[in-house]
Amino acid sequence: MNLLQWFNQHGTLTVLIAYIPLIATVVTTILSLVLARATLRYAAASDKSLALAREEFEREWSPELHIKLERISPQESKLVVTNLAKISVLLQMVQLRKISMGVPSSRYFLNEPLVGGTTWTDELDKRFFDCTGKDYAGIVAVSITFYVSGRLFRTDWFRFRAEVSDGRILKIHPVSIAARRVRVLETRSNGKRRRELVMDVVGKGEAEA
Numbered sequence: 001m002n003l004l005q006w007f008n009q010h011g012t013l014t015v016l017i018a019y020i021p022l023i024a025t026v027v028t029t030i031l032s033l034v035l036a037r038a039t040l041r042y043a044a045a046s047d048k049s050l051a052l053a054r055e056e057f058e059r060e061w062s063p064e065l066h067i068k069l070e071r072i073s074p075q076e077s078k079l080v081v082t083n084l085a086k087i088s089v090l091l092q093m094v095q096l097r098k099i100s101m102g103v104p105s106s107r108y109f110l111n112e113p114l115v116g117g118t119t120w121t122d123e124l125d126k127r128f129f130d131c132t133g134k135d136y137a138g139i140v141a142v143s144i145t146f147y148v149s150g151r152l153f154r155t156d157w158f159r160f161r162a163e164v165s166d167g168r169i170l171k172i173h174p175v176s177i178a179a180r181r182v183r184v185l186e187t188r189s190n191g192k193r194r195r196e197l198v199m200d201v202v203g204k205g206e207a208e209a
Contacts, residue, residue, distance in 0.1 A: 061087050063148045065114075067158040069128075069140065074168040077128045078121055081144060086116040090147040094122075096131040099139035099159060105131040114146075134167040139175060145185070152185045 068080040083089060091112040095104040106127045114120045131140060141157035163170040 061085060063087060063089055063146070063153055065089070065144060065146070065155050067142050067144060067155060068174065069124075069142060069158075069160045069162075069172050071169050071172045072123070074170075076123060076125070077169055077172060078123045079142065080119060080121050081114065082119045083114045083116050087148055088113060088115045089153075090114070091120065091144060092147060092152075093145040095143045095145070096124075096127065097141050097157075098131065098136070099141050099157075128169070129164070129167065132162055132164045134164065136162065136164045138162070140172075154185050 062085060064084040066082040066084055068082075070078050070080060072078055079094065081091065091110045091114055093107060093109050096106045097104040108127060112120055138161070140160050140162045142160070143155050143157045145152065145154045147153070159175040161171075161173045161175050
C-alpha cells in the first residue's frame with residue numbers, strides 16, 4: 001500500500017485538500033500585511049525625503065541678505081551687503097537709524113542688482129554721520145528694502161555698536177544678526193512708481209517694527 005492509498009483509506013487526503021484554500025488564504029493575508037507595512041515605510045521615507053528636499057530648495061532659493069557695517073577710517077565707513085541665496089535681487093533702499101529711534105535717521109534709494117552669492121559695497125560718507133551725529137555711543141541699525149520675483153522685501157534690522165566722538169568714528173562692531181531673515185512687504189503690480197511704492201510700504205513697515 002502506497003502513501004496515497006493510505007491517506008485515501010483513512011480520509012486524511014480529503015481533509016488536507018479541504019484545508020488548502022484556508023492555508024492559501026492565511027499565507028496570502030500574511031504576505032499582504034508584510035507588503036502593506038513595507039509600503040507604509042516606503043511612503044513615510046518618501047514624504048521625509050520630499051520635506052527635506054523642499055526645505056533645502058526654499059533655503060537655497062528664498063531671498064536672504066546679510067548686512068555689515070565696517071569702519072574704513074575715522075571719517076569713513078562702508079556698507080557690505082552679501083546675497084546668501086542663489087536667487088538674484090534688486091536693491092532698492094538703505095535705511096539707518098539709532099536703535100532708540102522709531103524712524104530712520106537716514107535713508108537713500110538704490111537700483112543695484114545683486115546676484116546670488118555675491119557682495120555689494122557702498123561707502124556711506126556723511127550718511128553715517130547723518131544717523132549718529134558728531135558724538136554718539138550706542139546701537140546703529142541698518143535695513144535694506146529690495147525686489148525679488150516681483151515682490152518687495154525688507155530685511156530685519158542688523159545692529160551694530162558704534163562710537164563716534166567729535167566727528168571721528170572710533171569703532172563699529174556687530175551686536176547680533178537679524179532675528180528674521182526677510183519680510184514680504186508688497187507684491188509689485190507693475191514697474192511704475194517704484195520709488196513711491198517703496199517709500200509708502202517702508203512707512204508701513206516702520207510702524208510695525
